Amino acid sequence: MTQGQGDYRILQEAALRDYLAGLPDLKAILGGEPASWAITEVGDGNLNLVFIVKGARGGIAVKQALPYVRLVGESWPLPLSRAHYEYLALSRQAQLAPGLVPALLHHNETLALTVMELLEPHIIMRKGLVAGAQYPRFVDDITTFMARTLFFTSDLALTAADKKEGIAAFAGNHALCKITEDLIFTDPYRIAEQNRWTAPYLDGLAAALRDDMELHVAISRLKLKFMASPEALLHGDLHTGSIMVTDSQTRVIDPEFAFYGPMGFDVGAVLANLLMAYFASAGHERSPGERRAFEGWVLDTVDKVWNGFARKFLDLWRAEAAGDAYPVSLFAGEKGAARLEAERQAYMRRLFADTVGFAAAKTIRRIFGLAHNIDFELIEDPRKRAISEARAVRLARAMMMETGSFPAIADVTIAARKLRDWQPELSN
Ligand code: SR1
Ligand code: MG
DSSP, X not given: OBOOOSOOOOOOHHHHHHHHHTOHHHHHHHOSOGGGOEEEEOXXXXXXXXXXXXXXXXXXXXXXXXXXXXXXXXXXXXXXXXXXXXXHHHHHHHHHSTTSSOOEEEEETTTTEEXXXXXXXXXXXXXXXXXXXXXXXXXXXXHHHHHHHHHTTSTTTSOXXXXXXXXXXXXXXXXXXXXXXXXTTTGGGSOOTTOOOSTTTTHHHHHHHHHOHHHHHHHHHHHXXXXXXXXXXXXXXXXXXXXXXXXXXXXXXXXXXXXEEOHHHHHHHHHHHHHHHHHHHHHHOSSTTTTHHHHHHHHHHHHHHHHHHHHHHHHHHHHHOOSSSSOGGGSOHHHHHHHHHHHHHHHHHHHHHHHHHHHHHXXXXXXXXXXXXXXXHTOOSHHHHHHHHHHHHXXXXXXXXXXXXXXXXXXXXHHHHHHTTOOXXXXX
């Protein structure tokens, strides 16, 4: 890591070229003369600048945090320190889940700038899902990523002292947590200037969300869990826009929302985004039933992601528990082993219930809050889009309010399948 000299400044193409030219390792990766490097800004996320730089020999990806939310503009300032937390999280994830995050090549704290390997020909998974692509490596890779990063940063694997050091290292990332607390757990359920939805079709549904006190209790309980349960180091924004894929590789990117929180928030993010891809699919078909095979794969993937994650997490707990939680001395002998195993199963049931609730929250925010996703947004016909969204919301509402009726992941996928052709009542 390089400590930057001087003040932060936004690096546009010319300044970035000069900056990179001064870094021999990166110069060597790129090859050729700096003047010949092709630099393109490709950031399509909500927060940062992202440049792809290509030279005669190779390429790199450069990410620079802006001092404000890119999606909204300078009126919404945001600390540059998020680049530090992202770098810290990526470094930790690289140790815990090698090969599943991009290689880090350079970091400058003052410039809030990180250089990573260029992932090519990887694409953002969400874009692939909109096109109806299936990814055979995804389940194994994402379940390994989640099981290892969550288990090894939890009290099941760490001493109490190390765990608390971990919490402290990320505690300063509270501005990013606040975005989540507002945009996911609060704004969709009240009048908020930046909310939007597919109007007028979903006007009634939006009003119902604002009026439903039981739903407000359910989302507030999830919010409290998010704020007050530092179980493990989370990626913090693990949607399909934070995952890059090819047929044979998966890379998790963009952990700038990383902090110690409830594990179900990460797992729920993955499941919610798959479920949204499933419900959006009907809106992308050009002929009826054209994408059924894709939709079947998505639901199968939902099943396998939870089951694979749970199996890998439990295997790690059985084999690698070195943490201060569940002291070995309290579970001696056959009787102790059996009781501990029953407790592990109970732990996973609780984690699954959290996952279901957070998945619901993640879905509703993408339909009524500030930041939407292209799964739905690219459905051109607003009526069709609203129908897909209303189906997703119906499932999400049930998952949040009646979490106990979804004791297993199959209950979620069966419910999703039933809603595939459900015709919602729209407001127009
Ligand atoms: C203002 S930031 C909006 C969203 O973009 C990120 O990807 C997070 O999901 C955040 O909530
Ligand atoms: Mg992001």
